[in-house]
Amino acid sequence: MRYASPQALRMALSQRLLTQSETTGVSLDRLRRRVLFERIITRLYAAEPGIWVVKGGMALEVRLRDEARLTKDLDLGLRATVQASGDLKARLIEALSIDPDKDGFMLSVGSVKRLMEDNQGQATWRASIAAQLAGKPFGGMQVDVSPRLYELDETDFMVLPNFLDFAGIQPPEVELVSVDRHVAEKFHGMLKEFPDRENTRVRDLVDLVLLNEHGLVDPERAVESVRSVWAERNEILPDEFPSLPVSWPDRYEAMAAELNLAAASFSEAVAVVRTLWEAMFDKRQRRTSADSC
Template sequence: MRYKEPESFRAALEARIRQGAEGQQDLARQRRTVAFDRFLSRLAVTKHQAWVLKGGAALEFRMPQLARATRDVDLSLASDMDPADVLVTDLDGDPFGDHFSFAVTRRRELSENAERGPIVRLSIDALIGVRVFEKFVVDIVRAADGSPSSEFVELGRVVSFADLPLVDLPVINLRTHWAEKLSAYLTRYEDRPNTRVKDLVDLVLLIEYGLLPEAELYAEVLATFKNRDQQIPKGPLPSMANEWAVPFAKMASELTLTTKDSVSAHAAVETFWRRAVNNAVPPTGGDISTH
């Protein structure tokens, strides 16, 4: 049924969230998921269709029962305009009659990131009526030339009780996603250790989800590393398994991963990558694993 007043919609929504949540941690995750869903639904119905969902939120909407929980939204924008200006324009109004609105409360320009390029980070308040429902962060990067080939995720099911329409939003394809995760996993910093355990978790998750080590995946890895001016290791992939043993085991225990320890996880990534290399056609006169 449709809800004419914000407070009646909010009461019905929160009752359903409480009913479906398994503990306080899951309650918080479900609230974020609803806020993400209504936020992203607005970007899905823009005329310019320039937004692509990336990162952990992309995995959450692809595989809600399998992916790790994420606290922010990563987007790429295929536009030369200022990302914050485009976002504010696209969030204007209530195209669904869901009583949600979104306010940008803070903007930060992050220094250029070797993995992702320049990032605009926005703090967002999600409101129902005049009351804040949830707060989250959005990171926006400019889409690479040609933009990542995309698939779609369906939005709107979390509020289907209110007879709101389902919409589709472009999402980074799985091969590109795996390539970007591999790039992040292999990145080493001069001034600090790499602590992005979630990248190894996501690499394994995508493998267990059914991603295939095809030549097309190899091509995506090459394109991603070239775009980031990053070298693919000639030999075995550098491992963070020893350093990440404890946090990886904790994260894996919270998911349905078959791979439960970091050593096995790194081995799975190594094997998967070598299979992709072997399935690719070697460039003339070159070493396929390093170009």
């Protein structure tokens, strides 16, 4: 690293982040979270290569940067089992104590708790991670860890834009859940039905429209991932694209305005995702019928 002390690095980094925030309009808090994300991922990958995979909203931020929906948490897939919260905490403490870039960040792991289980009895675990630089707090992040191997078969690799390149630190490469898998999980989250309440995941509709407007949704590629996601959950794919909750329009349109989506209205968004759904399944059904003739 080019800076002689963590104090010097903090001063230089703080000025750069402030300038970038003023230039781009991206909040300083969001930029600091990206720095922390980079430092966490760099250390996890250095300690355990091939074990950790970025998922969820942060995967969208990696792909789309400032145009992605704001996310405050980090979702990670883990190619290993977790038996107890203490085991995961010890694993994180050991991995995050390694500083391959000599960046001077101190990363501490707080409480780790068990969350919900999926249909196969695999739990998600939530950990809190806090950072210090030059003896002062730099921020914190909630990290959700999902040790589900079957979710991690389809992945992509991307080199991150690097907030510490000015300090001579190399940009980290991250492994992300593939865009097709991500699209499939968004469809499932958006369409999932609950026996006792309304589905509230309007953000999945927003993310699908966003991915589509960036040319990242390929129905012919995504369809097999969609089938896999439903099969993993022992659920049956709907025969037709279902109606979305009646409470979503106002919430969708507020989020669409923030992201400047072309599909600004709820009805436009529904038309987009219904067209994608029909392109995935109608086309394959027609092809299957033609092949059998």
